[in-house]
Amino acid sequence: MIKEFLQALDSEIAPMEQGKQPAELYEPIQYLMSLGGKRIRPVMCLMAYSLFREDWKSQVKPALSIEVFHNFTLMHDDIMDKAPLRRGKQTVHEKWNDNIAILSGDVMLVEAYQLLNQIQGLSLSQFQHVLARFSRTAAEVCEGQQWDMNFEDRADVQIWEYLEMIRLKTSVLLGFSMEMGGLLAQVDSATAQKLYQIGELVGLGFQLKDDLLDVYGDPEKFGKQVGGDIIANKKTYLLIRALELAKGSVQENLAYWIGLKQFDAEEKVKAVTEIYNQLSLKQAVEAEIKSYFDQAFAYMEALALPPEKKNTLLGFMTGLVDREV
């Protein structure tokens, strides 16, 4: 089923920008969208829709709006983060330039709304509710990115602030993806709310898993450099918790490695990982992730669905949860 979703999504993505002028504006969009990615968000939307209705093919364009929006945020975030690579390829602002990445990204955000405008079969108020929720979510994602940038210059970021930041930057869009699937299927608002919660909780677990994989991932499978966050002193859940928990010589050791301007990358990764081990942070994060996923599964159980639909959803979510990459 997910394979079918992906095929239907990709067949809509392929012809999207072909021949549009000026090329400098539309080619970067086609480039970024064709770099692939797991298309988790529109798949979640179609998955949620098909829990309630069969004719999911009518919802491919609206679902795609979430993927286009997500890629818009990547294009602009990569400028802000001065990121050279995205999915192993040059970022748009590197391949073209900053101005083109700004303007192409703007057009992508407009295109996301154009796709959303393809929704059919809802009443005006149902449609406007989807639009309002989409826009609110979009603003929250921008808020999350701004908090993330603000945190770069702060040494006193608290765990709750970090969790709120990743909730806004990542989780709300996964929550909305599920919710939108429900809203398109015209579920009642309590069900839409549960779908949102499932997506948001999975999103939180998902992002923490990212933090964990950066340190403890299998280099063969991970695809990115293991320890990248450690090298860059990125304020992840692990580092923030370590700064909270470390005392005495462990605290001094951590401060030493964070403060070092010149270092051997491998040596720093090894040393900081050792500190994380001493503080049992792997176990702590795993427990936190498990608690998010457990809550998500509880919401799934509470959905009024026939058993085979519930199993499909559980299977899909378990797949997301158990990822190693």
Add this chain to the structure above:
Amino acid sequence: MIKEFLQALDSEIAPMEQGKQPAELYEPIQYLMSLGGKRIRPVMCLMAYSLFREDWKSQVKPALSIEVFHNFTLMHDDIMDKAPLRRGKQTVHEKWNDNIAILSGDVMLVEAYQLLNQIQGLSLSQFQHVLARFSRTAAEVCEGQQWDMNFEDRADVQIWEYLEMIRLKTSVLLGFSMEMGGLLAQVDSATAQKLYQIGELVGLGFQLKDDLLDVYGDPEKFGKQVGGDIIANKKTYLLIRALELAKGSVQENLAYWIGLKQFDAEEKVKAVTEIYNQLSLKQAVEAEIKSYFDQAFAYMEALALPPEKKNTLLGFMTGLVDREV
């Protein structure tokens, strides 16, 4: 009446971003929106609406979406153009930084859609038509900005290309402002089309007037440096036409001033203006502007409206056309 429109718009703008967090994201929006400006676009929208219906106060928020969209384009264009000033004050990327201007601009575009989503009283298909036209116009404005940037590196820009660029960058949004007023009043599609044409034609005349005022404006009234376009070799209608028309010693003289790296600004403005005078470009542009405005007035005459409504519209448009600033 216009005064009433402006008051109603400003009373919606003032509280828009108050207290929203993070401040780095929302304060720049409030800052830019409060710098003022003539609010021509939402005024045109409310004006068009009130040609057909009395209850224009219900349409202030939707009309404002166009102003927020316009200011979003200013925020991002100013980054791309490295502009230090906007309406005599620091631009957002100067006062804060590029990243904040990118992200605040993104939120403004989302807010434009949120305001549009306040539309009431239309059917779903009427509402989706407004949304589709808004989005198409928004994409066109981005296309215009991209063409404008492309033209900077080209020496062979033709008049028709320049006119198409300013149509996209400026005029389509003025056209849509009028059209949207009509669509909100549920006029038939032929009338909506006429309203669009009026706005687009006035927009073209308006932008050419800008090019003209830069050279021939009264320094006391103009507010900007007279000759700014000449100093920067900006490819305006005047310069492109001069490059087309100049022959012999006039051509050499023009090439000399354009190629000069070091020059006295006042001297260059005087010399290039003299070339424009020799080529009678003031008269040529004035004739071009008059032809756009004449076409716009013909569309106005063709609108099926009671005489007093038509007079209101004619008066408003004449005010726009006769501006000296």
